[in-house]
Amino acid sequence: MLKSTIIFLIIGLIIALILLSPLLIRKRRYLIKQRPFPPLWNAIIENNLPIYLRLSPDERRRLQGHIQVFLVEKQFIGCRGLQVTEEMKLTIAAIACLLLLNERGQYFPKLRSILIYPRTYFVTQTVAVDNYIVEERRDARLGESWTKDQVILSWEQVKYDIDNWRDGRNVVLHEFAHQLDQEDGQAEGVPILHRKSDYTIWSKVMTAEYKQLCNDIQQERETVIDSYGATNPAEFFAVATETFFEKPQKLMDKHQTLYKLMQVYYQIDSILWV
Numbered sequence: 441m442l443k444s445t446i447i448f449l450i451i452g453l454i455i456a457l458i459l460l461s462p463l464l465i466r467k468r469r470y471l472i473k474q475r476p477f478p479p480l481w482n483a484i485i486e487n488n489l490p491i492y493l494r495l496s497p498d499e500r501r502r503l504q505g506h507i508q509v510f511l512v513e514k515q516f517i518g519c520r521g522l523q524v525t526e527e528m529k530l531t532i533a534a535i536a537c538l539l540l541l542n543e544r545g546q547y548f549p550k551l552r553s554i555l556i557y558p559r560t561y562f563v564t565q566t567v568a569v570d571n572y573i574v575e576e577r578r579d580a581r582l583g584e585s586w587t588k589d590q591v592i593l594s595w596e597q598v599k600y601d602i603d604n605w606r607d608g609r610n611v612v613l614h615e616f617a618h619q620l621d622q623e624d625g626q627a628e629g630v631p632i633l634h635r636k637s638d639y640t641i642w643s644k645v646m647t648a649e650y651k652q653l654c655n656d657i658q659q660e661r662e663t664v665i666d667s668y669g670a671t672n673p674a675e676f677f678a679v680a681t682e683t684f685f686e687k688p689q690k691l692m693d694k695h696q697t698l699y700k701l702m703q704v705y706y707q708i709d710s711i712l713w714v
């Protein structure tokens with residue numbers, strides 16, 4: 441009798457913990473956000489995030505809260521002897537958390553760690569070049585988000601991108617947009633959207649814009665969106681995100697529908713930050 445009561449109690453406790461877990465996480469994050477934001481952190485972000493001071497006070501406050509949670513929940517690992525500094529963590533967190541201003545309440549849930557290489561790193565890949573021929577290739581990489589729970593970045597590239605904020609390319613925005621895309625387990629250029637009806641609009645706009653970019657590239661026309669976006673729909677979403685944050689005015693001028701779609705998804709008007 442006592443034995444079965446204990447078993448029932450344990451099972452009940454486990455069920456209660458599972459049910460309460462989202463509430464506990466929310467509560468913990470709320471408390472993290474209540475901590476004072478260190479002035480040194482603020483100074484580093486002011487220095488390294490070119491649009492930081494263009495954010496409204498409310499956006500800046502919310503971004504700081506997301507950064508605090510991000511730094512507690514994600515692990516940073518230096519590779520090739522790189523010593524991870526406060527500056528590196530804050531810079532990467534600040535840029536990545538711009539994508540969380542839509543307040544979905546998710547912090548890249550699949551991501552556990554961010555690996556930082558000092559500069560461009562190389563990956564040896566086995567590639568099938570013909571039916572029976574397999575080749576080993578050494579690919580240069582600036583960043584990637586294709587492994588399950590990791591984002592890999594080159595610090596040299598991160599720094600280059602913050603010095604060239606308006607060129608429409610940013611490895612951190614790019615890789616973390618992939619994280620949003622992969623949150624549902626698939627990398628197909630469709631992140632988790634707010635309402636069911638949003639998927640139809642998303643598919644219509646993104647398919648048309650992706651096709652247009654592919655066409656423009658084929659016709660060798662100049663494009664606002666980087667040509668890398670024509671690789672596949674997943675890359676298109678990542679590159680469109682970079683363009684939305686770095687070249688909002690040009691995106692609005694040439695691709696108003698896409699700008700509006702990004703604006704609704706990210707719940708920000710990046711033109712105001714120009």
Ligand SMILES: [Zn+2]
Pocket residue numbers: 614618675678
């Ligand atoms: Zn990519």
